[in-house]
Amino acid sequence: MLLATGLEKSYGDLSVLKGIDISIERGEIVSIVGASGAGKSTLLHILGTLDTPDKGKVVIHNKDVFSQSSRSLASFRNKSIGFVFQFHNLLPEFTALENVMIPGLIASGDERKIRDRARSLLDMLGLKDRVEHKPSELSGGEQQRVAVARAMINAPDLILADEPSGNLDSKNAVDLHNLFFQLRKDIGQTFVIVTHNEQLANMSDRKIELKDGRIKSDALR
Numbered sequence: 131m132l133l134a135t136g137l138e139k140s141y142g143d144l145s146v147l148k149g150i151d152i153s154i155e156r157g158e159i160v161s162i163v164g165a166s167g168a169g170k171s172t173l174l175h176i177l178g179t180l181d182t183p184d185k186g187k188v189v190i191h192n193k194d195v196f197s198q199s200s201r202s203l204a205s206f207r208n209k210s211i212g213f214v215f216q217f218h219n220l221l222p223e224f225t226a227l228e229n230v231m232i233p234g235l236i237a238s239g240d241e242r243k244i245r246d247r248a249r250s251l252l253d254m255l256g257l258k259d260r261v262e263h264k265p266s267e268l269s270g271g272e273q274q275r276v277a278v279a280r281a282m283i284n285a286p287d288l289i290l291a292d293e294p295s296g297n298l299d300s301k302n303a304v305d306l307h308n309l310f311f312q313l314r315k316d317i318g319q320t321f322v323i324v325t326h327n328e329q330l331a332n333m334s335d336r337k338i339e340l341k342d343g344r345i346k347s348d349a350l351r
Contacts, residue, residue, distance in 0.1 A: 131156045131287060131320060132177065136186035139172055146172045147183070148343035154288070159314055159321045161331040164340035170324045171292055173340065177322060178290045179207045191287065208237050212281030216293040218273045220265040220280075226252060226272075227261040230279045237284055244283065251279040255309065271302030278309065282319070291323040295330060307333060 132154040139147040146169045162170050175181040188195050220229045234244035255275045295303035307330045313319040339346045
């Protein structure tokens with residue numbers, strides 16, 4: 131589903147990625163681990179087309195994503211890739227339902243259908259009674275579930291998560307990890323997750339370890 135080859139990235143004189151090759155199959159849950167500064171988030175941002183490599187390609191469903199115009203790339207990203215970040219990034223003035231709907235509205239979808247899908251996702255993620263609550267009225271675990279629903283609203287091929295449980299207590303972290311695996315079981319969702327959480331990394335189908343901008347190991351669990 132995803133194939134990245136020869137990825138290199140530097141910022142000034144700092145070489146962050148030094149030739150990364152990765153393939154991801156549909157329905158896999160892959161964790162990316164490594165020390166701070168190893169290049170994990172940079173790699174995730176390039177796989178998600180939020181940043182561009184200096185060299186190399188990212189191909190998703192046989193499409194060379196960086197060969198598109200910037201406008202086409204933005205549309206592709208919104209429809210094909212979902213993102214979950216450590217600090218939720220929910221808009222405080224909007225309800226849970228409205229936050230989930232935003233990527234669908236950006237994609238110019240039918241508002242009624244988007245609203246219905248957002249409600250369905252929040253229900254599936256155990257938030258049926260919280261749809262009209264604003265982020266400040268939700269627990270950290272609930273906010274992160276809203277963020278997961280938002281990532282799923284356009285039925286993306288791939289969800290990329292950057293330290294998704296890094297801001298959660300241990301119980302909510304376990305609940306979130308189990309949610310990822312339930313979503314893979316129920317709908318075949320594919321996840322690539324940057325994490326320092328060893329429990330989540332060891333639950334994954336594969337654990338890719340980066341060191342100094344290179345892949346140190348890529349092991350099936």
